[in-house]
Amino acid sequence: MHRRAFVRLLAAAAASAKAAGSDLVAGRLPDGGLQIRTDLPPLKIVSRYSPAATPGMPGPFPGRVVKVKSDKCVDTTTNTANDQVVREMMAQGMRALTGAATTADAWRRFFTPSDVVGIKVNCGGYPNCISAYEIVAETVRQLTTLGVPVSQIYIYERFQNQMDECNYAAHVPEGVQTVAAERANRNADNSGYDPETYLEANLFGEEDTRSSMMRLVSKRLTKIINIPNIKDHGASGATGCLKNIAYGSFSNVARTHQRGKTHTYSFIGTLASMEPIRSRTVLQIMDGIRGVWHGGPFARTTKYLFYPKQIMFATDPVAIDRLLLDIVDNERKAHGAISIWDRNPASLKMDDSRARDADPNVNIIIREPGHVEYAASLGLGVADLSQIKVQELTV
Amino acid sequence: MTAAVLALVAAVPCIYWTQGIESRPTLESAGIKRLCVPPDQVDAWRKAGFNVTAVSDADFSAREALPVPGTTPRPGVASPTRAPWIVASGWRVMRAPAGKYSYAVPAGKGALALAEAAAYGADAVLKIDPADLASAGAMLTFLDSLPALDLPPVADFGVVDDGSPVTAEAMNLLARRNLLFEIEKAPSPRYRVNVAIGSAAYPAQDAADPSGFAQKIRAQLTDEQRSLRIYGSEVVIARLTSDGKRARVHLINYGGREIEGLRVRVRGPFQAGEAHIAGTGKAALQDLVVADGAIEFSLPKIGAYAVVDLR
Numbered sequence: 159m160h161r162r163a164f165v166r167l168l169a170a171a172a173a174s175a176k177a178a179g180s181d182l183v184a185g186r187l188p189d190g191g192l193q194i195r196t197d198l199p200p201l202k203i204v205s206r207y208s209p210a211a212t213p214g215m216p217g218p219f220p221g222r223v224v225k226v227k228s229d230k231c232v233d234t235t236t237n238t239a240n241d242q243v244v245r246e247m248m249a250q251g252m253r254a255l256t257g258a259a260t261t262a263d264a265w266r267r268f269f270t271p272s273d274v275v276g277i278k279v280n281c282g283g284y285p286n287c288i289s290a291y292e293i294v295a296e297t298v299r300q301l302t303t304l305g306v307p308v309s310q311i312y313i314y315e316r317f318q319n320q321m322d323e324c325n326y327a328a329h330v331p332e333g334v335q336t337v338a339a340e341r342a343n344r345n346a347d348n349s350g351y352d353p354e355t356y357l358e359a360n361l362f363g364e365e366d367t368r369s370s371m372m373r374l375v376s377k378r379l380t381k382i383i384n385i386p387n388i389k390d391h392g393a394s395g396a397t398g399c400l401k402n403i404a405y406g407s408f409s410n411v412a413r414t415h416q417r418g419k420t421h422t423y424s425f426i427g428t429l430a431s432m433e434p435i436r437s438r439t440v441l442q443i444m445d446g447i448r449g450v451w452h453g454g455p456f457a458r459t460t461k462y463l464f465y466p467k468q469i470m471f472a473t474d475p476v477a478i479d480r481l482l483l484d485i486v487d488n489e490r491k492a493h494g495a496i497s498i499w500d501r502n503p504a505s506l507k508m509d510d511s512r513a514r515d516a517d518p519n520v521n522i523i524i525r526e527p528g529h530v531e532y533a534a535s536l537g538l539g540v541a542d543l544s545q546i547k548v549q550e551l552t553v
Numbered sequence: 554m555t556a557a558v559l560a561l562v563a564a565v566p567c568i569y570w571t572q573g574i575e576s577r578p579t580l581e582s583a584g585i586k587r588l589c590v591p592p593d594q595v596d597a598w599r600k601a602g603f604n605v606t607a608v609s610d611a612d613f614s615a616r617e618a619l620p621v622p623g624t625t626p627r628p629g630v631a632s633p634t635r636a637p638w639i640v641a642s643g644w645r646v647m648r649a650p651a652g653k654y655s656y657a658v659p660a661g662k663g664a665l666a667l668a669e670a671a672a673y674g675a676d677a678v679l680k681i682d683p684a685d686l687a688s689a690g691a692m693l694t695f696l697d698s699l700p701a702l703d704l705p706p707v708a709d710f711g712v713v714d715d716g717s718p719v720t721a722e723a724m725n726l727l728a729r730r731n732l733l734f735e736i737e738k739a740p741s742p743r744y745r746v747n748v749a750i751g752s753a754a755y756p757a758q759d760a761a762d763p764s765g766f767a768q769k770i771r772a773q774l775t776d777e778q779r780s781l782r783i784y785g786s787e788v789v790i791a792r793l794t795s796d797g798k799r800a801r802v803h804l805i806n807y808g809g810r811e812i813e814g815l816r817v818r819v820r821g822p823f824q825a826g827e828a829h830i831a832g833t834g835k836a837a838l839q840d841l842v843v844a845d846g847a848i849e850f851s852l853p854k855i856g857a858y859a860v861v862d863l864r
Binding site: 344345346347348349350351353354360363364365366368409410532 | 776786
């Protein structure tokens with residue numbers, strides 16, 4: 159097959175930085191203004207897909223977030239969510255986001271029965287903080303109520319061993335597909351990825367310079383619902399909508415951080431900006447019932463678990479993630495831990511994850527929470543807090 | 554892409570078997586018909602219908618011993634990537650193609666050692682663990698099944714071999730990164746890049762960090778201009794041969810684990826091809842793309858060795 163691929167080279171964001179009047183390479187501007195670094199690697203996008211008329215990200219509601227809180231959504235002594243409360247939070251959140259009179263109409267705003275819908279969950283925080291079964295199950299219920307057949311609903315992650323641990327199949331109707339691209343994180347299964355849709359970059363001298371989009375995303379799904387968690391992340395500062403959809407849908411992404419340095423700053427947003435994932439990801443449901451304030455994205459113990467007791471709804475992943483940064487950082491401050499924005503070399507114990515897990519004042523990588531602002535510069539949403547409208551509801 | 558002048562003469566590696574003729578059923582059940590045996594056993598094996606070559610212990614010991622192929626962690630050794638350290642000897646064979654080599658490999662490595670030796674046309678004799686007879690026999694059968702295609706090796710640059718250990722280690726790292734080079738006695742006008750360690754362009758102190766040195770060469774070549782690229786694994790080393798119209802890609806998987814969907818890009822006028830996969834047989838190339846002066850394809854599951862013929 160001959161093909162003429164659409165190739166876009168992001169020229170290290172130098173032009174953007176010039177436009178922003180800044181050549182800073184570290185930290186956040188005191189006034190919260192947009193800051194784009196100049197020390198970024200060239201990233202080459204290869205994709206044959208064209209954007210939709212209104213790409214799913216940021217979608218019809220840029221800069222808009224509906225936050226639904228409930229003290230009753232989770233029993234913190236057992237870490238068990240309340241199914242009925244979560245269902246009500248979901249209903250109110252979706253109606254508020256869309257302005258629809260009924261919950262069904264709210265979901266109908268995004269989906270039709272002919273859609274093939276992917277639900278991007280997050281299994282990395284198993285067993286204590288994964289995309290809540292209650293949220294995933296309610297999402298499936300709403301889709302089937304609209305008439306989407308269960309055979310056209312895919313709950314997906316990158317790694318099958320993580321999906322097996324989480325076992326979403328036990329919480330949704332029979333026939334809903336639960337799939338992954340690779341058996342495990344071993345860089346040996348590539349057939350689940352689309353070799354013609356990828357981001358190419360040589361970051362640390364690695365030979366395999368491509369990160370390819372999951373075939374499921376490029377070839378099968380027509381819409382995607384993103385259900386991340388509120389979590390700290392050792393490389394990107396925090397992991398939310400952007401990182402879940404990007405690093406959870408592409409191959410060979412662990413290469414972006416090593417030896418104390420990470421390229422997540424530009425890599426996350428660039429992956430999320432690639433077609434067709436950008437156009438097809440139409441709904442962001444941030445599961446903030448539980449959260450992880452340190453040691454993320456993992457949560458093998460409850461040591462750093464906390465309970466924001468909220469779910470956020472948006473079409474704009476950047477807006478939610480901008481709020482997420484403060485949620486995680488405020489929780490860290492409450493525990494006397496260094497900020498996710500900390501770039502002090504004294505805090506860095508390179509590659510020593512044991513020290514990081516033991517001490518919340520240890521970084522293993524200089525983190526890049528600025529990846530959220532970078533994603534905004536790619537048009538994925540609104541990062542400026544003064545431009546983000548948050549509607550808060552309580553159940 | 555430049556086809557190096559000298560093609561390696563194809564040689565088939567040989568298993569060194571010192572057990573007596575009473576072990577014949579074991580070998581036959583493994584499909585092994587060709588052996589290297591001690592001189593005093595030659596007649597017995599020949600009478601039994603085997604194709605044998607006499608190799609004494611002294612002959613075996615006199616050969617250059619190659620390390621056990623595979624991957625190994627090397628904590629404390631500087632490396633700019635997360636890729637595991639690959640122990641591979643193709644570059645040694647390239648350095649001395651007329652050399653005589655031996656392997657003594659533990660269980661689980663026999664088939665890989667055979668593949669490595671065959672891919673580089675090495676005159677190699679192997680001591681393998683008897684537990685590997687079945688997999689080694691299968692590999693030998695696979696090697697015998699490959700269509701004959703003797704093409705010159707392809708190189709993107711030259712390396713002037715001064716015989717030094719520093720140059721040897723640089724070649725090791727260059728080969729490990731699938732940077733295709735020809736070993737030469739003096740810089741060749743055939744290549745835009747000729748690496749002579751110790752020259753002004755390539756000071757010896759640069760080569761003291763062979764991994765960084767390999768990156769420097771890679772940058773000079775540019776990834777776009779490289780004749781061959783591998784995606785989807787950091788543990789596969791390729792050898793490319795071509796006459797400009799046809800090409801053969803040898804893919805040796807050192808990782809000890811099957812790889813699915815390995816992606817290969819070869820520059821040149823190639824439009825189609827087919828794969829021969831050890832343990833599987835003939836297979837179609839998947840997700841084939843011909844564009845921008847190159848052919849790209851993916852392979853179904855491969856084990857230790859696969860050969861792809863392009864036309």
